[in-house]
Amino acid sequence: MFDVNKIRKDFPILERKIWGDKQLIYLDNAATTQKPKIVIDAIVQYYETYNANIHRGVHKLAEEATAAYENVREKVKKYVSCDSNSEIVFTRNTTESINLLAYSLGESFSEGDEILLTEMEHHSNIVPWYLLRNRKKVNIKFAPITDQYELDYEKLEKLITKKTKVISITHKSNVLGTVNDIKKIAKLAKTNGSILIVDAAQSAPHMKIDFSDLGCDFLAFSSHKMCGPTGVGLLVGKKELFEKMSPFLGGGEMIRKVTFEDFTTNDVPWKFEAGTPNIADVIAFGVALDYIQKIGLDSIYKHEIELTQYALTKLRKFDFLKIYAPADVNKHAGIITFANPVVHPHDIATIVDQEGIAIRAGHHCAQPLMKKLGVSATSRASLYFYNTKDEIDVFIGALQKAFDYFELGACKELKEKVGERISK
Numbered sequence: 001m002f003d004v005n006k007i008r009k010d011f012p013i014l015e016r017k018i019w020g021d022k023q024l025i026y027l028d029n030a031a032t033t034q035k036p037k038i039v040i041d042a043i044v045q046y047y048e049t050y051n052a053n054i055h056r057g058v059h060k061l062a063e064e065a066t067a068a069y070e071n072v073r074e075k076v077k078k079y080v081s082c083d084s085n086s087e088i089v090f091t092r093n094t095t096e097s098i099n100l101l102a103y104s105l106g107e108s109f110s111e112g113d114e115i116l117l118t119e120m121e122h123h124s125n126i127v128p129w130y131l132l133r134n135r136k137k138v139n140i141k142f143a144p145i146t147d148q149y150e151l152d153y154e155k156l157e158k159l160i161t162k163k164t165k166v167i168s169i170t171h172k173s174n175v176l177g178t179v180n181d182i183k184k185i186a187k188l189a190k191t192n193g194s195i196l197i198v199d200a201a202q203s204a205p206h207m208k209i210d211f212s213d214l215g216c217d218f219l220a221f222s223s224h225k226m227c228g229p230t231g232v233g234l235l236v237g238k239k240e241l242f243e244k245m246s247p248f249l250g251g252g253e254m255i256r257k258v259t260f261e262d263f264t265t266n267d268v269p270w271k272f273e274a275g276t277p278n279i280a281d282v283i284a285f286g287v288a289l290d291y292i293q294k295i296g297l298d299s300i301y302k303h304e305i306e307l308t309q310y311a312l313t314k315l316r317k318f319d320f321l322k323i324y325a326p327a328d329v330n331k332h333a334g335i336i337t338f339a340n341p342v343v344h345p346h347d348i349a350t351i352v353d354q355e356g357i358a359i360r361a362g363h364h365c366a367q368p369l370m371k372k373l374g375v376s377a378t379s380r381a382s383l384y385f386y387n388t389k390d391e392i393d394v395f396i397g398a399l400q401k402a403f404d405y406f407e408l409g410a411c412k413e414l415k416e417k418v419g420e421r422i423s424k
């Protein structure tokens with residue numbers, strides 16, 4: 001049984017008071033989530049009882065640490081339903097996972113090859129491809145979004161050509177919350193012989209992911225957005241592709257043999273894990289995965305849809321506010337981005353912060369998308385399974401205060417301006 005009040009007790013930080021007596025209300029989960037005590041304890045336990053480097057030593061501690069680290073691959077395998085542990089590479093974060101792909105896949109690309117992205121990508125799925133473009137002179141294209149804040153699948157399809165080597169696309173936008181139809185794109189990619197990369201940073205924490213069923217070639221996500229520690233990223237990918245790719249970083253662990261002349265590479269996944277990895281945090285990430293699965297992704301998703309619906313009903317009463325999201329709540333559960341043309345989102349975030357409420361304001365590492373939306377910044381409330389309707393009520397009350405301060409409700413002409421925000 002999903003019991004949000006019971007769940008909240010697992011998170012020490014949720015007890016925290018801000019500015020003296022304001023109860024923390026954490027609505028910045030798309031940036032990073034809070035950690036349950038068992039995850040924090042797992043880190044302490046590792047350092048207190050079996051801290052050792054892995055894969056090298058034959059002593060007991062090294063064996064224990066290696067087994068615990070490698071066991072997390074097993075947990076990830078179950079979480080995303082991929083075929084084998086060889087398909088799972090630990091990185092530092094989603095950003096590093098995508099950089100690894102852009103670099104290593106990109107080694108075999110040549111001038112004129114094309115990379116297809118979308119207008120709703122996070123910088124971490126844009127800049128690595130720009131870096132590749134600087135090295136290899138590949139062309140980068142962006143599939144547009146519609147005025148309903150969804151991907152324009154027809155236009156995306158038209159942008160695919162025989163030169164499209166990679167389609168790299170977010171599963172769920174960190175700004176709009178839009179969930180993209182990966183299976184549909186996977187079919188197009190497969191027919192065309194393009195590699196499909198999915199940025200699952202915002203989807204993996206909230207919904208069931210089935211790597212085989214999605215039909216993509218690579219999936220990237222971050223531990224810290226799903227109750228795990230910072231400093232651990234995941235790159236799940238098809239083994240045969242990993243085997244063909246050149247390594248990203250060189251050093252210890254990723255080699256089989258090194259001579260005065262050259263080196264040979266280790267098997268995957270270790271070929272892509274150069275140097276001592278983030279052992280403690282990977283192990284604690286395994287605990288986070290168990291924790292999320294115990295709560296259940298179906299329950300998590302259901303709770304988030306309910307909360308989002310509840311928040312939207314209240315937010316829509318501020319009719320001078322523009323909400324950047326698809327009309328169907330099922331398509332953007334957990335993420336609510338809004339703005340109006342007069343008050344800067346940073347001012348809104350600062351005022352609600354005075355009430356102990358953490359939301360995000362800014363460009364959300366998606367400056368091209370902001371340009372498309374015709375704004376320089378937005379405010380974003382992002383939810384997770386430990387948030388409650390009571391918290392939403394306090395948040396709406398704090399927003400009301402902010403809008404009263406700026407006398408927004410009184411500005412009639414604003415309502416008209418709000419209708420003009422999206423640039424076509």
Ligand code: PMP
Pocket residue numbers: 030031093094095096122124125170172173174199201202222365
């Ligand atoms: N992609 C998306 C959709 C994201 O929301 C984020 C984090 N905001 C990232 C990639 C990058 O994640 P990280 O900072 O953990 O590398």
